Amino acid sequence: MQTEDYVVLLSEEAIQLRIIKLNKEHPDLPIRRWMGDSVGHWEGETLVVHTKNFRLEQSFSQIAASEVFEVTERITAVSENELLYSYTIVDPITYTEPVVAELPFQRMPPGQILYESECHEGNRAVRDILAGARRQELDALFQ
Numbered sequence: 001m002q003t004e005d006y007v008v009l010l011s012e013e014a015i016q017l018r019i020i021k022l023n024k025e026h027p028d029l030p031i032r033r034w035m036g037d038s039v040g041h042w043e044g045e046t047l048v049v050h051t052k053n054f055r056l057e058q059s060f061s062q063i064a065a066s067e068v069f070e071v072t073e074r075i076t077a078v079s080e081n082e083l084l085y086s087y088t089i090v091d092p093i094t095y096t097e098p099v100v101a102e103l104p105f106q107r108m109p110p111g112q113i114l115y116e117s118e119c120h121e122g123n124r125a126v127r128d129i130l131a132g133a134r135r136q137e138l139d140a141l142f143q
Helices: 056-060 127-143
Strands: 006-011 016-022 039-041 047-051 069-077 082-090 098-104
Touching: none
Parallel strands: 016 039
Antiparallel strands: 006 016, 039 047, 047 069, 069 082, 082 098
């Protein structure tokens, strides 16, 4: 969702909501937020988002971070059906140089359905859980 002053992004995975202030500065008193403090602006067709002041608990997630961790993201509509997403991580305490990545995103084909990534106990390991149960049943038969 976008207004004149904000862009709001809702991520399906882990149901994360990010509110990005447009054409603003980071606050003088850094308030650490779980998803950091994001400010953005448009450079032509590209949304540029700078985020800093992440809560330090973020450092145990997939990307290691320190108190000076910052990320700049660039989201560009390449065509009607493709977005190009790139980011640059800067954290001189954790990394010896900036970490840069670029990912293309394609619009889903018509008729394809995106299912909610609801959290259910064991949903990521159902096959392994069932295989383990079948193995226990077989072991019990031959004891």
